[in-house]
Amino acid sequence: MGNSSAFWLGLAVAVAVLAALPVLFGLYAAEVGSVFLAYALLGMSLAFIWGYCGILSFGQVAFFGVAGYAFGIVAINAATLTGLTLAVLAALGVSTAFAAALGYFMFYGGVRDVYVTILTLVVALVLYTFMGQTAGGEWAIGDARLGGFNGMSGVPDLAIGVGSTGVEIGPLGHYYVTLGALVATYLGLRALVNSRFGYAMVATREDEDRTAMFGYDTTFVKLVVFTIGGAIAGLGGVLFTTQNNYVDPSVFGITAAALPVVWASVGGRTSLLGTVGAALAIQFVDYRLALSGSEWALVLIGSLLVFVVLVMPEGVAPRLHEYVLEYREDADPSPVPRDSSAATEEVSD
Amino acid sequence: MATSDPTVKTAPAVDETGPDSSRILQTRGLRKAFGGLTATDDVDFALEAGELRCLIGPNGAGKSTFLDLLTGRLEPTAGKIYYDGADITGLPSHERVDRGISMKFQVPSVYEGLTVAGNLRIPLQRVVEPDAFDARTREILERFDLLAERETVAGELSHGQQQRLEIGMAMAMEPNLLLLDEPVAGLSVEETADIADLLREIADDDGVAVIVIEHDIDFVETIADRVTVLDGGSIFREGSIEEIRTDPEVKRIYLGEDR
Numbered sequence: 001m002g003n004s005s006a007f008w009l010g011l012a013v014a015v016a017v018l019a020a021l022p023v024l025f026g027l028y029a030a031e032v033g034s035v036f037l038a039y040a041l042l043g044m045s046l047a048f049i050w051g052y053c054g055i056l057s058f059g060q061v062a063f064f065g066v067a068g069y070a071f072g073i074v075a076i077n078a079a080t081l082t083g084l085t086l087a088v089l090a091a092l093g094v095s096t097a098f099a100a101a102l103g104y105f106m107f108y109g110g111v112r113d114v115y116v117t118i119l120t121l122v123v124a125l126v127l128y129t130f131m132g133q134t135a136g137g138e139w140a141i142g143d144a145r146l147g148g149f150n151g152m153s154g155v156p157d158l159a160i161g162v163g164s165t166g167v168e169i170g171p172l173g174h175y176y177v178t179l180g181a182l183v184a185t186y187l188g189l190r191a192l193v194n195s196r197f198g199y200a201m202v203a204t205r206e207d208e209d210r211t212a213m214f215g216y217d218t219t220f221v222k223l224v225v226f227t228i229g230g231a232i233a234g235l236g237g238v239l240f241t242t243q244n245n246y247v248d249p250s251v252f253g254i255t256a257a258a259l260p261v262v263w264a265s266v267g268g269r270t271s272l273l274g275t276v277g278a279a280l281a282i283q284f285v286d287y288r289l290a291l292s293g294s295e296w297a298l299v300l301i302g303s304l305l306v307f308v309v310l311v312m313p314e315g316v317a318p319r320l321h322e323y324v325l326e327y328r329e330d331a332d333p334s335p336v337p338r339d340s341s342a343a344t345e346e347v348s349d
Numbered sequence: 350m351a352t353s354d355p356t357v358k359t360a361p362a363v364d365e366t367g368p369d370s371s372r373i374l375q376t377r378g379l380r381k382a383f384g385g386l387t388a389t390d391d392v393d394f395a396l397e398a399g400e401l402r403c404l405i406g407p408n409g410a411g412k413s414t415f416l417d418l419l420t421g422r423l424e425p426t427a428g429k430i431y432y433d434g435a436d437i438t439g440l441p442s443h444e445r446v447d448r449g450i451s452m453k454f455q456v457p458s459v460y461e462g463l464t465v466a467g468n469l470r471i472p473l474q475r476v477v478e479p480d481a482f483d484a485r486t487r488e489i490l491e492r493f494d495l496l497a498e499r500e501t502v503a504g505e506l507s508h509g510q511q512q513r514l515e516i517g518m519a520m521a522m523e524p525n526l527l528l529l530d531e532p533v534a535g536l537s538v539e540e541t542a543d544i545a546d547l548l549r550e551i552a553d554d555d556g557v558a559v560i561v562i563e564h565d566i567d568f569v570e571t572i573a574d575r576v577t578v579l580d581g582g583s584i585f586r587e588g589s590i591e592e593i594r595t596d597p598e599v600k601r602i603y604l605g606e607d608r
Contacts, residue, residue: 199474200471202460202463209458214522215475
């Protein structure tokens with residue numbers, strides 16, 4: 001991953017620009033921006049498991065949505081500072097445990113490659129179908145009605161605290177919490193990818209059988225990576241739901257399920273920041289088109305995906321990274337030793 | 350010494366009550382069936398520490414299946430595998446590697462997207478501390494004549510360099526038993542001679558037991574302490590290279606009458 005002073009300066013500028021958006025464009029921009037940043041977390045969760053460990057999950061939205069519903073159920077039933085804090089923990093716990101259970105049965109059951117993709121998509125679509133039929137009054141947990149396709153409304157805002165000590169987080173605060181979560185997640189994943197475990201991930205992606213012959217428990221590596229990805233997607237789901245105060249089955253739908261794959265494909269699945277950038281840019285364009293009443297958003301996104309896959313299959317960010325390296329080599333032909341991280345060898349972050 | 354009696358197998362007699370602790374590797378009644386096809390059939394095999402054994406046999410003799418059973422890539426239908434006196438039959442691959450078994454696959458399977466140094470880091474980080482990576486990497490690259498390619502992406506190496514890198518990666522695990530599936534396939538005469546020297550050095554100097562699957566009988570003659578001939582999934586003959594080369598039945602099934 002990038003480690004030059006130019007890289008860190010660029011990252012700092014990008015974060016500063018994002019931090020300045022609510023100041024420049026007002027509260028509504030913060031509310032919309034929160035949703036985009038939550039999507040970026042979802043995209044980053046897929047780039048992490050797909051780009052670095054070769055697990056193409058078409059169902060990251062399952063963990064995103066399950067966390068959203070779990071938060072709503074707990075929060076509606078315990079709308080106190082303590083209750084809302086517990087709701088966050090419960091939602092993260094449920095999405096993490098769900099990913100761990102699904103990953104366990106998949107990977108230890110010998111499911112590999114494209115079958116993982118199919119299975120995860122099926123899980124998301126099953127959840128979509130199941131939650132869609134929960135409109136009846138009997139589908140309630142305490143005061144929280146699941147609501148079928150009408151969704152679960154009245155989900156409280158995010159709040160952190162115990163007893164009467166704590167803070168309720170309004171729209172502006174929510175934006176900065178989400179931005180902070182995104183940056184912290186990126187830095188955490190960056191450290192993980194550059195660690196010994198990161199090498200095991202990349203080796204597992206490249207050749208699982210070969211890697212097992214170096215003593216790595218590749219099934220366990222995949223399970224850990226998939227579980228972490230589920231936890232990050234769940235974090236995005238909590239932040240998405242608390243921003244909208246609402247969640248419905250469309251979070252599990254085929255369109256929602258495809259979006260993280262589009263973001264990672266366009267931005268570059270081996271680039272966490274590329275995926276974040278693609279998620280923010282694509283969702284912004286989608287939002288602007290929706291505001292103008294255009295129905296072309298999905299066509300545009302689909303066309304963009306086809307274009308990128310054909311022209312730069314590795315994604316935009318890795319291609320830009322290649323251009324930068326070529327430019328540097330042209331400027332200074334002396335060979336530059338690569339550093340020792342697995343990620344350095346192939347990504348542009 | 351030649352023998353024409355097909356009933357004479359020189360496979361070591363095995364104790365039915367437990368593994369022979371003097372052997373680093375033993376298999377007993379090892380069998381692998383794929384539906385109606387028996388690829389490995391009742392194989393009793395034994396290997397001494399530091400011995401370099403070549404497995405030969407016609408295509409479909411069950412050589413690669415036998416190696417896959419040893420590494421845990423395949424589960425046997427029946428039989429036992431003992432390594433260093435312990436039953437490892439049910440262990441997954443990664444646990445067998447932890448006990449000192451290392452393997453090079455038939456097709457070079459280096460990590461093509463990583464540099465040569467990056468490739469070596471995968472096995473090295475399992476066995477040495479991070480502060481020793483550089484020194485150990487250099488040591489291995491020098492030994493396998495790849496120092497100049499340290500920062501080259503492995504996918505850009507020649508076939509011979511990839512073969513050497515993969516053996517280097519297997520040796521980076523500091524194994525006691527090294528399994529090599531056709532390590533000189535596709536190599537030039539010079540490259541084959543280099544690999545032969547390396548393998549003899551690994552067995553003689555490092556004391557590593559080596560099993561090599563190979564079709565090139567001249568290469569086998571150069572390196573092998575003993576040779577095992579597999580046919581139809583079973584051990585057909587075992588003995589020195591002289592015994593195997595002059596055995597008329599081996600010549601008939603594998604070497605060709607004119608050899």
